[in-house]
Amino acid sequence: MEGIVLALFxxxxxxxxxxxxSVPAIPFYILGGxxxxxxxxxLVTSDEISVFFSEMGLIFLLFFMGLGLKPERILANxxxxxxxxxxxxxxxxxxxxxxxxxxxxxxxxxxIVACAFYISSTAMAITSIIENRKLMLRESETVIWLMxxxxxxxxxxxxxxxxxxxxxxxxxxxxxxxxxxxxxxALYGKEFLISxxxxxxxxxxxxxxxxxxxxxxxxxxLGIPETMMVIALGVAFATTDPDAFExxxxxxxxxxxxxxxxxxxxxxxxxxxxxWFVIMIICLLAIVSKLLSGVLTGIAIHGSALSxxxxxxxxISRGEFSIAIxxxxxxxxxxxxxxxxxxVTSIIGSFTAKYSxxxxxxxxxxxxxxxxxxxxxxxx
Amino acid sequence: xxxxxxxxLNLPGVGTKxxxxxxxGDTVAIFFTKTGTIQMYTLQKGCKTPSAAEMTPVEAxxxxxxxxxxxxxxxxxxxxxxxxxxxxxxxxxxxFLIPKSITGRTIEDLQIRTKxxxxxxxxxxxxxxxxxxxxxxxxxxxxxxxxxxxxxxxxRFERExxxx
Numbered sequence: 251m252e253g254i255v256l257a258l259f260x261x262x263x264x265x266x267x268x269x270x271x272s273v274p275a276i277p278f279y280i281l282g283g284x285x286x287x288x289x290x291x292x293l294v295t296s297d298e299i300s301v302f303f304s305e306m307g308l309i310f311l312l313f314f315m316g317l318g319l320k321p322e323r324i325l326a327n328x329x330x331x332x333x334x335x336x337x338x339x340x341x342x343x344x345x346x347x348x349x350x351x352x353x354x355x356x357x358x359x360x361x362i363v364a365c366a367f368y369i370s371s372t373a374m375a376i377t378s379i380i381e382n383r384k385l386m387l388r389e390s391e392t393v394i395w396l397m398x399x400x401x402x403x404x405x406x407x408x409x410x411x412x413x414x415x416x417x418x419x420x421x422x423x424x425x426x427x428x429x430x431x432x433x434x435x436a437l438y439g440k441e442f443l444i445s446x447x448x449x450x451x452x453x454x455x456x457x458x459x460x461x462x463x464x465x466x467x468x469x470x471x472l473g474i475p476e477t478m479m480v481i482a483l484g485v486a487f488a489t490t491d492p493d494a495f496e497x498x499x500x501x502x503x504x505x506x507x508x509x510x511x512x513x514x515x516x517x518x519x520x521x522x523x524x525x526w527f528v529i530m531i532i533c534l535l536a537i538v539s540k541l542l543s544g545v546l547t548g549i550a551i552h553g554s555a556l557s558x559x560x561x562x563x564x565x566i567s568r569g570e571f572s573i574a575i576x577x578x579x580x581x582x583x584x585x586x587x588x589x590x591x592x593x594v595t596s597i598i599g600s601f602t603a604k605y606s607x608x609x610x611x612x613x614x615x616x617x618x619x620x621x622x623x624x625x626x627x628x629x630x
Numbered sequence: 631x632x633x634x635x636x637x638x639l640n641l642p643g644v645g646t647k648x649x650x651x652x653x654x655g656d657t658v659a660i661f662f663t664k665t666g667t668i669q670m671y672t673l674q675k676g677c678k679t680p681s682a683a684e685m686t687p688v689e690a691x692x693x694x695x696x697x698x699x700x701x702x703x704x705x706x707x708x709x710x711x712x713x714x715x716x717x718x719x720x721x722x723x724x725x726f727l728i729p730k731s732i733t734g735r736t737i738e739d740l741q742i743r744t745k746x747x748x749x750x751x752x753x754x755x756x757x758x759x760x761x762x763x764x765x766x767x768x769x770x771x772x773x774x775x776x777x778x779x780x781x782x783x784x785x786r787f788e789r790e791x792x793x794x
Contacts, residue, residue, distance in 0.1 A: 318642050318643050319642075320642070323640070323642060372643060376643050376644055379644070380644065380663050380665065380667075380669070383669060383671075383682035383684065385641075385644065385647070385659070385661045385663075385669055385671065385682075386659045386661075386671035386673065386680045386682070387680075391641070394641050394642060394643065394644055395642075397642075397643065398642050398643075496664075607679070
């Protein structure tokens with residue numbers, strides 16, 4: 251118990267500092283965990299409570315993702331969303347997989363690494379767009395939709411990988427069945443739900459918490475992982491009053507997710523072997539491959555490679571979802587690699603997001619300076 | 631369709647965006663973000679980089695009041711609302727700090743409606759709001775009154791009732 255208090259206290263300090271410097275907090279929570287945990291000072295070890303809290307963090311993160319996922323919105327914006335999404339998926343997934351496989355990971359491990367490598371941090375991308383006042387840029391809109399597309403791919407990935415030994419068709423049918431039941435419940439119970447959410451006593455928050463936990467606990471009986479259950483709940487609840495649910499679930503998500511990040515750091519164990527070379531290559535490629543997909547998307551959607559630079563700047567950071575994948579399916583070695591990738595890309599990503607406009611201007615000016623020289627030479 | 635066509639858009643995870651282009655070709659975009667802040671962007675015609683301002687809801691409301699043409703003073707402010715669908719009906723709502731001269735008197739007794747045509751619709755007292763006060767309502771020291779009427783009626787209220 252003292253461990254979790256110490257960890258939370260450290261997170262509080264880190265949150266204050268990172269807010270003040272306006273840099274993302276997630277990499278520092280993980281670093282904090284590493285320092286406190288097995289790989290560092292050994293002051294904190296994970297226990298039953300921290301495991302439970304971490305699990306809550308993951309569940310609420312995915313519930314939140316489900317709430318924000320409105321399939322009809324994606325259909326309304328289909329062409330642009332799908333184009334950018336498919337470019338992003340292919341470039342990063344393939345590059346990530348090939349790199350991981352060549353660096354000595356097994357096929358299954360390489361798939362896990364590739365998925366963590368592919369998925370950018372929605373939280374960091376959106377925060378950086380808002381904080382750096384880039385909402386009006388057309389590239390920002392592309393990035394926002396890209397994040398939604400990535401969430402969809404993550405769900406498909408989670409479905410495929412968590413099916414395990416079960417028959418995939420039966421498994422998918424079960425998930426769709428659960429989704430249908432929840433949808434019907436949300437549809438017929440809509441007025442009841444809204445009447446509960448409108449109250450100003452403790453009921454809305456209690457209801458939200460209980461609904462998420464109850465749904466998660468059903469996973470045991472159905473053979474569907476908790477993750478899929480809560481995403482389905484989020485998607486179904488999104489048809490009622492998603493903003494109210496977000497508001498009531500946010501305190502749980504915020505606190506539990508921080509525990510999740512810091513204890514992910516705590517459980518990282520370097521004794522399982524650490525290959526700095528592998529980690530360095532993966533981190534470097536994680537940045538380069540998003541540049542490639544960003545530039546291709548920029549050309550395809552905005553007709554400009556420089557637009558791609560802006561997209562790149564905001565999508566470098568890997569974060570919450572990469573860690574979720576590492577925690578759910580990664581071996582210790584995969585976990586360490588993904589942790590390093592998240593830390594490096596999110597710190598670099600916060601700078602590229604801040605300075606992407608300057609980088610862009612720099613390139614334009616550089617181009618202008620160069621061209622007169624060229625003309626002088628040509629004139630001779 | 632008028633030249634000023636307003637576009638609103640829901641951005642997943644971000645909030646709501648409102649955007650319109652002015653007659654002269656400048657663009658104004660407002661974002662109500664989920665973090666509770668409001669960002670306003672203006673993009674001059676022919677320019678590529680917009681400039682932005684971030685506001686709290688209170689600041690945004692103040693800006694809104696300024697833009698509707700209302701006068702804003704340090705502690706008293708007014709809002710003019712125009713209903714273009716109702717023959718361009720314009721009503722002004724103005725806040726006044728009650729002066730010493732009328733503390734202890736009632737709305738009825740001051741003959742506010744008869745003398746000025748304006749109506750007191752709310753009074754703020756010690757951070758509590760009394761909406762639609764009765765004619766027998768007694769003003770106290772430190773009250774702030776919210777008065778509604780046409781701008782002439784508001785001016786008359788200021789002249790006749792707010793005298794020291």
